[in-house]
Each structure stands twice: as structure tokens, then as C-alpha cells.
Amino acid sequence: MESLSPPAITSQQLAQLAAEINRHVEEADKSCQASMLKFHAAGRLLNQAKAYLLAYLTEPDLTPDRLASELGVSRRSLYKAFEQAQEKPQAFLLRARLQRCRELLMGNLGTHRNLADLALSHGFSDAAHFSRTYKKVFGESPSQARQRRPA
Numbered sequence: 001m002e003s004l005s006p007p008a009i010t011s012q013q014l015a016q017l018a019a020e021i022n023r024h025v026e027e028a029d030k031s032c033q034a035s036m037l038k039f040h041a042a043g044r045l046l047n048q049a050k051a052y053l054l055a056y057l058t059e060p061d062l063t064p065d066r067l068a069s070e071l072g073v074s075r076r077s078l079y080k081a082f083e084q085a086q087e088k089p090q091a092f093l094l095r096a097r098l099q100r101c102r103e104l105l106m107g108n109l110g111t112h113r114n115l116a117d118l119a120l121s122h123g124f125s126d127a128a129h130f131s132r133t134y135k136k137v138f139g140e141s142p143s144q145a146r147q148r149r150p151a
Contacts, residue, residue, distance in 0.1 A: 045073060045081040053093050057100060060123045064089045097122045098137050101130070105146045115142050 048071055056062050067089055068078040082089055101122050104113065119130030135141045140148075 043081075043084060045071065045077065046084055049078060049081060049089065050092060053089065054096055057093060057096050058122050060120075060125065062093060062123060093123075094133070095137070097124070098134055101134065101142070102138065102145060105142055118142070 049067060052067060052070060053062065064075055064078060068075045071078070073081075078089060082092065085092075101118055104118060115131065116127035119127045122130075124130040124133075131142055134145075138145065
């Protein structure tokens with residue numbers, strides 16, 4: 001039985017092959033570094049955007065366009081940053097507004113607060129929308145949450 005031996009490679013061919021492999025590795029490394037820089041930049045932008053939204057969450061005219069403008073980025077860049085967290089700016093803002101309202105309802109300040117006033121002062125356009133969304137997210141109405149708040 002005849003054994004197959006690998007083809008003979010000259011030292012010059014070996015050197016060319018090694019150089020080609022090194023070039024591909026360097027290109028891949030540069031591409032990876034560029035991707036990591038974009039990832040970290042998007043992470044910083046995401047943190048800045050969330051901080052801004054939390055600081056201004058009571059403002060009813062807080063929109064992704066305004067947020068992008070305030071941060072000095074395009075709307076597309078803003079949405080790409082939020083993709084890291086698998087959400088959208090409006091969804092984050094809605095969740096933050098609802099959570100803040102829940103904290104107020106469950107605390108001492110929520111006992112005497114009018115629900116319509118609470119909704120309007122936290123960026124909701126009307127109390128009915130606030131109540132429906134609150135119930136959908138928390139499984140109870142704002143009134144029920146206020147009634148069962150800890151003593």
C-alpha cells in the first residue's frame with residue numbers, strides 16, 4: 001500500500017504562506033478592535049441617554065428626536081445604542097415613568113395625590129392612558145396599588 005506524503009513546500013512558499021496568514025490575522029484583529037471601540041462608544045451613549053431620560057422624565061415633550069439632539073447624535077445612533085439593551089428609548093422612558101409613579105403611589109406622598117395630576121406631571125398625556133398602561137405593566141390599577149401600599 002502506497003502512503004501519501006504531503007506535497008513538498010519550499011521555504012520561500014512557507015514564508016509567503018506565513019506572511020499571508022499574519023496579514024489576515026492583523027486584519028481580523030483591527031476589525032475586532034474597531035468593533036470593540038464602537039461597542040464601548042455605544043455603551044457610553046446608552047448610559048448618557050438613560051441618565052438624561054431619568055433626569056427629565058417628567059417632561060411630556062421628551063422624544064427620541066429631542067434626546068438625540070440634546071446628546072449631539074443622530075436618531076439612528078441613539079437607537080443603535082439602545083439595541084445593546086434590546087429596547088427602544090421610548091420603552092425605557094415609559095418604564096421609568098411608570099416605576100417613578102409606582103414609587104410615589106406606594107410611598108407616603110401617594111396617599112393624597114390625584115391620579116390625573118400624577119399622570120400629567122410624569123409625562124403622560126392623560127390619566128386614562130396612564131391607568132391602562134400601569135395596569136398592563138404591574139397587573140393592578142394605580143388605585144389598587146395606592147390602597148395596598150405598606151403602612
